[in-house]
Amino acid sequence: MPSSRSALPHGKAADVRAAVCHTYGEPEVVTVEELPSPPLGAGQVRVRVVAAAVNFPDVLLVADHYQLSVPTPFVPGSEFAGVVEEIGDGVRSFTVGDRVMGTLMMGGFAEEVVAGAEGLLTIPSGVDDRHAAAFGVAHRTAFHILRSVAALQPGEELLVLGAGGGVGLAAVQLGAQMGASVTAVASSVAKLEAAASYGASNGIDYRGVDLRASLRTVLREGSDVVFDPVGGELAEPALRSLRWGGRFVTVGYASGVIPRIPLNLVLLKGCRILGFQFRDFAEHAPEALARNDRELWSLLGDGSIVPHIGAVFGLDEVANALRLVADGRAVGKVVLDIAATP
Numbered sequence: 001m002p003s004s005r006s007a008l009p010h011g012k013a014a015d016v017r018a019a020v021c022h023t024y025g026e027p028e029v030v031t032v033e034e035l036p037s038p039p040l041g042a043g044q045v046r047v048r049v050v051a052a053a054v055n056f057p058d059v060l061l062v063a064d065h066y067q068l069s070v071p072t073p074f075v076p077g078s079e080f081a082g083v084v085e086e087i088g089d090g091v092r093s094f095t096v097g098d099r100v101m102g103t104l105m106m107g108g109f110a111e112e113v114v115a116g117a118e119g120l121l122t123i124p125s126g127v128d129d130r131h132a133a134a135f136g137v138a139h140r141t142a143f144h145i146l147r148s149v150a151a152l153q154p155g156e157e158l159l160v161l162g163a164g165g166g167v168g169l170a171a172v173q174l175g176a177q178m179g180a181s182v183t184a185v186a187s188s189v190a191k192l193e194a195a196a197s198y199g200a201s202n203g204i205d206y207r208g209v210d211l212r213a214s215l216r217t218v219l220r221e222g223s224d225v226v227f228d229p230v231g232g233e234l235a236e237p238a239l240r241s242l243r244w245g246g247r248f249v250t251v252g253y254a255s256g257v258i259p260r261i262p263l264n265l266v267l268l269k270g271c272r273i274l275g276f277q278f279r280d281f282a283e284h285a286p287e288a289l290a291r292n293d294r295e296l297w298s299l300l301g302d303g304s305i306v307p308h309i310g311a312v313f314g315l316d317e318v319a320n321a322l323r324l325v326a327d328g329r330a331v332g333k334v335v336l337d338i339a340a341t342p
């Protein structure tokens, strides 16, 4: 995700409502307040936010457990959709009234956001604001990984951990769309049902089972690609499911535990362990990023991919929305309906 300004906005006189994190901690530290409308600089666009979506890194930023630390106070929120309200000097790509979606390090949980024009994308006609807001982080992360990092091929076996979460369910959808056979691993019936409805042909509820043995039963020939946004105890049995020459992509550690993998497994399997971090991919692979985004936007625009929205909250309920994600209970994406908030 591209970074943005780190302080609270101070600009125009009119106030806007926004979620604010004054001290690091649990989701409940986030409050909703009136703040001055953010100032607009050259090359920037002011967007009236209609919907925003919650991502696990929002929880980590509020707790100060993310790779980067953001000074308090700050407005959390890493993806949003809305309507262009004002254009800064030098902006040619948008006009007032355009519907746009964007991703930021923070600032999205507010009635207004100011973002660099280069970070905004036009919402395809026919896609509503909630689904546009829920698309930018999870589906882009999953698609860049499957397309460019894992180079998933039609007919391959894809194993997805955390398959009912935001990024995991996006990987299930996109993997199935790319012609892979998808095995979903998750902790509840509801999550596995969601994964099945988006194309997973196998589902494993890992609670109380020996995951390594379950994977052997379900994937007799092994997997080609493992997509892991969870880490912890699930990572090693998932890696053991790889057939010779397979690829394991480490995406995140929602379990809170960074796994340690015995390197002999890599030797024995002739497999590759790969990593992905969005901002590094954007910096080091801009051509692949642009190509993938074009392909992904076409899938969004023609209705081939519709993000799964598991829960919707008002801006006033932002702490509850963050809590649902923090506890790993969200199915698909959690959305804040900012426009519906009084």
Ligand SMILES: NC(=O)c1ccc[n+]([C@@H]2O[C@H](COP(=O)([O-])OP(=O)(O)OC[C@H]3O[C@@H](n4cnc5c(N)ncnc54)[C@H](OP(=O)(O)O)[C@@H]3O)[C@@H](O)[C@H]2O)c1
Binding pocket: 054, 055, 056, 057, 137, 138, 141, 162, 163, 164, 165, 166, 167, 168, 185, 186, 187, 188, 191, 229, 230, 251, 252, 253, 254, 255, 256, 276, 277, 278, 279, 325, 326, 327, 328, 329, 330, 332
């Ligand atoms: N590399 C990147 O560029 C990038 C981009 C976006 C996100 N991420 C990372 O990807 C991970 C998933 O993000 P997300 O937005 O998909 O999150 P999410 O919707 O909350 O899903 C995370 C999943 O992790 C599992 N989980 C296991 N233990 C958990 C725990 N103690 N607390 C919470 N969840 C737990 C849950 O699945 P089960 O209940 O089935 O175990 C949950 O559905 C995060 O670590 C995030 O930071 C990385």
